Amino acid sequence: MPDEDIPAGNAVVLYVCATCRTAGDTSEPRAGARLVSALREAVTEAAIEGIAVESVDCLSVCKRPCTVAVASEGRWTYVYGDLDPVESARTILAGIGLYAETPDGIVPWKARPEAFRKGVVARIPPFPPPRADRIPDAAE
């Protein structure tokens, strides 16, 4: 799926909660750990460049498993929940492909995968705050 490749220099980090458990599911590995594996396999299979899948102990979204966060230099960070531990892997990567094509990480609402529209938990502005939205001096 070449359309999901991340342009060089636009590296994206995908944090995945490995501790998430779906309701009533006591099996091991946990749903979150299964999502980490599914994402890493999908990235490898499709030879997608520029996405680092990072397993995280907890994203503090315990009521909406499975959960991920997407971050990138100069872009908004997004947190998503209510994700299927296996089936959502390709959807997540497709959504991140769109994210990486934007300058600020904001994908138009209608273009976002349904799982991202329904599952959004929070978004956080780029850090440090960009100054581009301020009126530049005449000399700039």
Next chain:
Amino acid sequence: MPDEDIPAGNAVVLYVCATCRTAGDTSEPRAGARLVSALREAVTEAAIEGIAVESVDCLSVCKRPCTVAVASEGRWTYVYGDLDPVESARTILAGIGLYAETPDGIVPWKARPEAFRKGVVARIPPFPPPRADRIPDAAE
């Protein structure tokens, strides 16, 4: 309140959703905008250094007003909701004071203000991911 001063070089950005409305409240300015004002006033009154209060259009936590996000270089980012538009200002600043005193942004659970314990929406690891948790080479 000198204990809430942020050590030099440890600047914290406090993103505040100015669009948040509490349930059934149609008054203007909105609850979120009132929280922005309350926080800025509290920072000025107490002459707290090292906190930048940034008004944001939306943090996508619309079901849990008011909402804020706390970010800092090399530290975890935290998102909090269910905050009172005025009364919570001092609590938020006290919590950020504790946050700024840590190397990674993780304040022990029991030390956190109750509003932060109950209101946590999500937390996101430092970006880019720190490498300090990996085993260094013998030469390092």
